[in-house]
Amino acid sequence: MKPVLQVTDLKKIYGTGEATVHALRGTTMTVHRGDYVAIMGSSGSGKSTLMNILGALDIPTSGQYLLDGVDVSRLSDGQLALARNRLIGFIFQSFNLIPRTSAVANVELPLAYAGVKPKERRRRAMAALDTVGLAARADHEPNQLSGGQQQRVAVARALVTEPALLLADEPTGNLDSKSTDDVLQVFDDLNTAGRTIVIITHEDEVGARAKRLIRLVDGAIVSDIRQSPIHLPPVGAGFALSGRHTR
Amino acid sequence: MSFFEVIRFSLRGLSANKLRSALTMLGILIGVAAVILLVAVGNGSAKAISDRIEALGTNTITVMSTGRGGSSSTSLTKGMADALVDPELAPDVKSVSPVVSSSSATMTYEGADHAVATFVGTTPSWFGASTTPVGAGAAFTDDDVDQGRRVVVIGRTVAEELFPGVDPIDKQVTVGGALFTIVGVLQEKSSTGFNDANDTAVAPLTAVQQVLTGYGALTSIIVEAADPDQVDAAQSQVSTILNQKLDVDASSNSTPYRIQNASSLLETQTETADTFTTLLGAVAAISLLVGGIGITNIMLVTVTERTREIGIRKALGAPRRVILTQFLIEATLLSVLGGGLGVAAALIGSQFEIVGVKPVIVPSSIGLAVGVSVAIGLFFGGLPAARAARLRPIDALRYE
Numbered sequence A: 001m002k003p004v005l006q007v008t009d010l011k012k013i014y015g016t017g018e019a020t021v022h023a024l025r026g027t028t029m030t031v032h033r034g035d036y037v038a039i040m041g042s043s044g045s046g047k048s049t050l051m052n053i054l055g056a057l058d059i060p061t062s063g064q065y066l067l068d069g070v071d072v073s074r075l076s077d078g079q080l081a082l083a084r085n086r087l088i089g090f091i092f093q094s095f096n097l098i099p100r101t102s103a104v105a106n107v108e109l110p111l112a113y114a115g116v117k118p119k120e121r122r123r124r125a126m127a128a129l130d131t132v133g134l135a136a137r138a139d140h141e142p143n144q145l146s147g148g149q150q151q152r153v154a155v156a157r158a159l160v161t162e163p164a165l166l167l168a169d170e171p172t173g174n175l176d177s178k179s180t181d182d183v184l185q186v187f188d189d190l191n192t193a194g195r196t197i198v199i200i201t202h203e204d205e206v207g208a209r210a211k212r213l214i215r216l217v218d219g220a221i222v223s224d225i226r227q228s229p230i231h232l233p234p235v236g237a238g239f240a241l242s243g244r245h246t247r
Numbered sequence B: 001m002s003f004f005e006v007i008r009f010s011l012r013g014l015s016a017n018k019l020r021s022a023l024t025m026l027g028i029l030i031g032v033a034a035v036i037l038l039v040a041v042g043n044g045s046a047k048a049i050s051d052r053i054e055a056l057g058t059n060t061i062t063v064m065s066t067g068r069g070g071s072s073s074t075s076l077t078k079g080m081a082d083a084l085v086d087p088e089l090a091p092d093v094k095s096v097s098p099v100v101s102s103s104s105a106t107m108t109y110e111g112a113d114h115a116v117a118t119f120v121g122t123t124p125s126w127f128g129a130s131t132t133p134v135g136a137g138a139a140f141t142d143d144d145v146d147q148g149r150r151v152v153v154i155g156r157t158v159a160e161e162l163f164p165g166v167d168p169i170d171k172q173v174t175v176g177g178a179l180f181t182i183v184g185v186l187q188e189k190s191s192t193g194f195n196d197a198n199d200t201a202v203a204p205l206t207a208v209q210q211v212l213t214g215y216g217a218l219t220s221i222i223v224e225a226a227d228p229d230q231v232d233a234a235q236s237q238v239s240t241i242l243n244q245k246l247d248v249d250a251s252s253n254s255t256p257y258r259i260q261n262a263s264s265l266l267e268t269q270t271e272t273a274d275t276f277t278t279l280l281g282a283v284a285a286i287s288l289l290v291g292g293i294g295i296t297n298i299m300l301v302t303v304t305e306r307t308r309e310i311g312i313r314k315a316l317g318a319p320r321r322v323i324l325t326q327f328l329i330e331a332t333l334l335s336v337l338g339g340g341l342g343v344a345a346a347l348i349g350s351q352f353e354i355v356g357v358k359p360v361i362v363p364s365s366i367g368l369a370v371g372v373s374v375a376i377g378l379f380f381g382g383l384p385a386a387r388a389a390r391l392r393p394i395d396a397l398r399y400e
């Protein structure tokens, strides 16, 4: 089976001359279907840079990136849009919801670009909001929601198209422990359902719930540890099955 | 995504940014309305002037004395007016009306008095030549002029002032200490500008000379040509006769009188009015420019936010074409709506008199104003969107 994503000797250099920053120094890694990978590392170690390239939001300076076996650098603008829309669900650390637009409209957006009819769109967006426990807040605009709620809307938006690959850049970085738990629970469930997840975090307890832990230092992978088998549900999936969807 | 869906997206985008949408539209509205209205005011005043000149009659020639001091050698006299009625020397002249006028006559009736703006003394042909027909009653006759009878035809304003609700005909009024009998009331004349064309009274030349002005020089002589096409011919015949009478050297180009016909007057006045319109047009263009800068400003201020929004949309898988279409439709809707409302505002505004002028819309100004503001709206609404849509999503998201 083809790996979901495979990067080879990925390098990313920002700026020129004196101000040159080597954000990635030849990263190589492979992620298979159904895996749950946590990437950890100190601030400035290149985690976001890597994630943006994996999400096809940015391009590497050199190196190869195969998404579902396809070389991303060869994709046209239209094909890239399609990949971002169908294959990848991206969750930003800063939520990136569209302002003054209701939660449900935000969640509907990827479906609209996928050409889903309005009725079906609304139904699936509501289902996704229900998954993250926010169906009751569907009509609220981002500035009427707490940080945790906004992040959960962003999660709903990322999973509404049922992408095979979910990428999350510090999704719990701005959240309190309660909201962190809610979001992680959603990830555990999604992974149990067979979706591949790559998550960036600097919190050890978040990293501990993943099946595989990668540590990044100065743009290079220094350790890559399998914590639990890829074909079993993640360790966290067990202990919070009750108590969801109650708020 | 269907085109219809993109339109719905644009509408949602506009309503999500109500203040920005409203301000942009307001900017376009004001720019468009200002241009159309100012040009309409200029055009309206030009039209008012030409209407007034046309009301004088297009086949009349007016001869006025230029001698200020009233020295007898250069002033116009009744004799000269009579000399112009000459089928041999002036075959194209239809009628000649000598005119004296006084602007200081006060008319009194049963204790009420009214200062008549222009009290004209002339002959019956004047009514036709100056296109000032009598509405009620009758004009005076040549016989009245010969006999110096004190009869008078009054203007509408005078009638309303002195005879509110009363038929003035056959009433007797006092002017300059003499009794005049009212024989007619002039038809209402459209007056433009600041003096009221209806505040007038017309009486036989002889009577006015006797009572008000004395037997000195005439104020003017109004000559009516037989045909509008023969105005120029009549004018040169009149000059020839007058030059002879006043001993003016034919080669000299300064005459003690001024001779004007309505069409030459019309030309110079139209030129003046055109300058006026151009000037207002320039003012309007500046206001359009200022409005345009306002629109640009609002649009540019929101570029950061919009660029980030475009970054989000691209990250969610929006193709460039869909983003471009959405933002172009937004800009188009704003500009077209703002422009349309601006035209509507101008059309409504043109129903009212502005500084005493009834605006007359120039159709091409609507096209120009709407065209320019829509172009500005499209350009500054579309350009940042087009640029942002080309960025990599991550660069658009980082934009500040």
Ligand SMILES: Nc1ncnc2c1ncn2[C@@H]1O[C@H](COP(=O)(O)OP(=O)(O)O)[C@@H](O)[C@H]1O
Residues within 6 Å of the ligand: A014, A015, A021, A022, A023, A041, A042, A043, A044, A045, A046, A047, A048, A049, A050
């Ligand atoms: N757009 C950019 N321009 C220049 N340097 C950048 C840019 N983005 C990130 N960097 C630099 O690259 C390095 C890695 O950044 P990043 O991937 O954001 O780290 P992390 O997410 O692990 O904190 C940092 O030193 C950062 O300063």
Ligand SMILES: [Mg+2]
Residues within 6 Å of the ligand: A047, A048, A049
């Ligand atoms: Mg980061």
